[in-house]
Amino acid sequence: MTLDLKQEKGREIFFRLAEKADVIIENFVPGVVKKLGVDYEAVKKVKPDIIYCHVSGFGQDGPYRDRPAFDQLIQGEAGIISYTGTRETPCKINVPITDLLASMYGAYAVLAALLRREKTGEGMEIDISLFDCAVTMMLNLMNMAIVEGMKDEELRMGTKYFLATPxxxxxxxxxxxxxxxxxxxxxxxxxxxxxxxxxxxxxxxxxxxxxxxxxxxxxxxxxxxxxxxxxxxxxxxxxxxxxxxxxxxNTIQEVIEHPQTKHRKTVVEVDYPELGKIKLFNNPVKFSGFEVEVRRPPKLGEHTEEILKSIGLSEEEIADLRA
CATH class of the missing domain: 3.30.1540.10 (formyl-coa transferase, domain 3)
Structure with a gap:
């Protein structure tokens, strides 16, 4: 759904949704939710046990808190570009790795907070930083730099491995x-x-x-x-x-046609209005006795009316809000 949080009515709807929510995840620049009046402390007043997760470039505090953050920038700041590539040419990882990694850390943090709430009844505020998550990827590279004294260009070996050959x-x-x-x-x-x-x-x-x-x-x-x-x-x-x-x-096309991809149904086809069948990724996690349903991504605001009706707004009220 779409919702204008700068409008008083928009905030009112937000809090009505928050009352029924288990989790709120926000991805604004730090400080924006407080400015809008929908921050953790504000939500706690209507939903004391809410799990409220921030995902931002550098986190909710620190000297870099207000810096702009895109995957490319975080890959640079966290050293990924410096230790990836060849000795002559540093390069970035060509998937938005810092976005994806922060998403996964965020998902497991939310699940851990929900489990804690089951035991204590308490909610929690979570602060996920793309930078923090990316720095933790250094693993053995940090040891090679600190303990062995290796420089980044020595670790930067393209497709080779610095600890073994062939x-x-x-x-x-x-x-x-x-x-x-x-x-x-x-x-x-x-x-x-x-x-x-x-x-x-x-x-x-x-x-x-x-x-x-x-x-x-x-x-x-x-x-x-x-x-x-x-x-x-x-x-x-x-x-x-x-x-x-x-x-x-493998090439990307070979991966799509890969026998293991097909057997595991890692890529599936779903119907999309006006486009016909489109390829989407399946959930890579397999659960016993339960199969994940892959649904198409919704269009922007596609379910706004449905969600507003679910919290008791009439068609007249929704029409007024749209106006």
């Missing part, structure tokens, strides 16, 4: 990429035997992972030359049979 995609004979993960010495031995590079097992340059990292470029040239001999899918079959973790680097 652990990256390689071009096959058909130009497609085979993603290889040699995570243990056993994998290394089986990899060499499976692809026909047994001689590398006796080469002191590649005897251990540390040695392989030291001589990464020479090893890479040998593997690329060997992988030209067969197409991608042949190599994947050979390596999987040998127990070596590997897979394809």
């Amino acid at each position: 652990y990256e995609p390689y071009p096959a004979g058909d130009g497609k990429l085979v993603n290889v993960v040699v995570a243990t010495e056993w994998h290394w031995k089986e990899f060499c035997k499976a692809v026909g590079l047994e001689e590398l097992l006796d080469d002191p340059r590649f005897a251990t992972n540390q040695q392989r990292l030291k001589h990464r470029e020479q090893l890479e040239r040998i593997i690329i030359e060997k992988f030209r001999e067969k197409p991608r899918d042949d190599w994947i079959e050979i390596l999987l049979k040998a127990g070596v973790p590997c897979g394809a680097v």
Whole structure:
């Protein structure tokens, strides 16, 4: 629905909805809900046990609180751009990762607050920051910087992995990429035997992972030359049979048509007015004894009238509000 919170009538409707709500989520710039008079303290007066969740760029306090925030900016501030890409060229992650991550943190925070309310009867205010959530993604990168003293450009290795090799995609004979993960010495031995590079097992340059990292470029040239001999899918079959973790680097279209995508119904079709069938993502979580229904996204304000009627407004009152 659409609702003008700058109007007194709009706020009145908001509070009538809030009285029946379990959760309120707001995504304004910090301070806006207070200015509008619909902040946590105001809502608590009509719904004392409300769960009220803020999602903003930098959080509800701190020196960056009032800064504009888009995924691109947060990726920069949180270091993602600095440690992603190649040594020569930093780059962003090409999905709005900070938006998505904050959404997931927000969802689990709300569920945790609801569970707490079940036990205590108390509501809660939640403050989710895209920046905070993005910073937590550093995981082992922070340790590599603090403990090992590695610089961002040393960690920035494109599709390579700074802790192991071979652990990256390689071009096959058909130009497609085979993603290889040699995570243990056993994998290394089986990899060499499976692809026909047994001689590398006796080469002191590649005897251990540390040695392989030291001589990464020479090893890479040998593997690329060997992988030209067969197409991608042949190599994947050979390596999987040998127990070596590997897979394809799929295009978006290949992912949509992927047998696992189809089997798990990860992408589904739904009807949309005036457009016919459109593809949407299914909920990736599978529940026993319950199947999630995928519904089309509503049009802007499509259910305004229905929602207003549900809180007791007549058609005449709704017409007056529209006017």
